[in-house]
Amino acid sequence: MQEHPLVWLAPAIALLFLFRLYPLIEVVRMSFTNISLIQPAYEYVGFNSYIAVITSTAFRTMARTTAIFVGASVIAQLTLGMILALAINYGVKKHIYGSVSIRIAVLSAWVIPGIVIGILWKIMLIETNYGLVNYILVQLGFNVVSFFSDPQMALFSTIMANTWRGTAFSMIMLYAGLQQVPQQLYHAAKVDGAGPIARFRHVTLPQIKPVVFINIVLITIYTVNTFDMIMSLTGGGPGRATEVLSLFMYFLGFEQFQLGRAAAVAVIMLGVNVVMTLVYVRYLLSEEEI
Template identity: 35%
Template sequence: MITKFRFFPPGRERVAKPRNVSNQRTFLERFISGPWPWLLPAILMLLVFRLYPLLSQLYISMTDMRIATINQANFIGLANYEFLLNDRAFISTVLFTFVYTIVGVAGQFIIGFGLALLLNQPMFGRLVYRLAILSAWVISSLIVGYMWRLMLSESSAGVLNAWLAVVGIDRVSWLSDLTTAKISVIGVNIWRSVAFTMVFMLGGLQTVPLEILEAAKVDGANAWQRLMRVIVPYLRPLIGLNLIFVTIATFNVYEQILALTGGGPGSATETVGLSMFKVAFGSSIGTGGLGLLGRGAAIGTVMFIITFIFALIYLRLWIFTKEDD
């Protein structure tokens, strides 16, 4: 079968279909029997609502658009990117964001998957435990920030310090010390986001066929071995996906940090997401900021590139199987 102009490659079923496949199908027939009709509605939806804004964001990143003069943007090429690469503060922000993301993702995944395994077992009051963990994730991140701001407060209103005092440990500077502030913002993010991994993996654990697990049990595998040799390999693509999305979410967090430390002390806990927000919109209404939408968009692109690299790594390592090609 030689077709010169194949805009869409013909869809091949993974398995032969029950009816006969003739070689003389028209383009339309091939198109209809292929995967594209399945994909079309979703792709149309994305084209209508997402493509234009995202492309114009790319364009904005190459202009000097500011909030104050939003209708008078000039095209300035890659000047915004050049500015960012030469900005030492921005580079150190990126570095902290890596630490924040890697520690945060590892923490979320280990705890979240652990909780999913734990709460997948039949036990009394399971719903209550699940609801408890979920509720942390349901509160909006800005309010999580406010809440922990007060719980971690170094004044005598600080709940955590008050508990430590009961145990006999002296006041800890949770938010104003350069090191503990970093630990605090990472910890709060883990606290809030663990439920995502838990729910996601709870859904995934259901797809592990019981007989494989039972077979492993009969073969004498202990719980840890069953986890590492049966469950994890089986869920590999889902775990990879979960990691991708947790990474993106963690990388983009800014509201919590804004409420907790505002990126401080100094800029010790500033992440790239927070930088983008501050550059584009100012750190609060009262201070204004420059409202540099162009540079904010450029930071957005940098974030995109970094998360894209992360995603590609996960895709290679965990998700794409040979069959996907």
């Protein structure tokens, strides 16, 4: 007698409900309460937690920091990923020695856990001449740079670390897209007298446009959700200079003990991710229709 498929799917469904769906439902429920870690009793307050979070000065500062962090990181990852993908694609076609080594070196940054990346960059950017980067700068005749004490430099350092971490993913996506570009188009463009820049603009970009768009959506989602790397690198400081959405939620819940407001921030993050996912799915469906 053949067993029903649900018998085999039941354990996976149960695990998904227990560790994914139930916590999600609980967070949404908690966002409509004033629950606190230090006060057992709570009551439902509607959208008061959302209003309190959105109208707070800290939220506006954090939203600005998050926008700068996400925007700069996405642009940098996309640009560097494109440059590396083009360079590796050219090296593979021309059988240049070292192409495989470069791919391995870039991919190594992607597989390292975020908290480890934060610690590594924190060690490299130590604000004395004993730090690797500052040692090199001092040897070149520059002064020691305050990578973590200065608010603007702290945010810049966080963007650099996140770019180093995420460039590998962009490189993989774009390199895969470049493999699908017909070589006949490049040959035809060369016959027409198009140079490298013109071939990239009129041949490469139009052909890999879907991959570029998907890449932008995915790295935006990943960057918005960044927590571990920033936590170990700057802890959101100095002040609130590097406090992004995920850290704002963490501090509300586990330093100010306002679980209701922290849950509201979590739902806002969920909303951002859902919007980006819908854009991603809608674009894929439109591409398939074409």
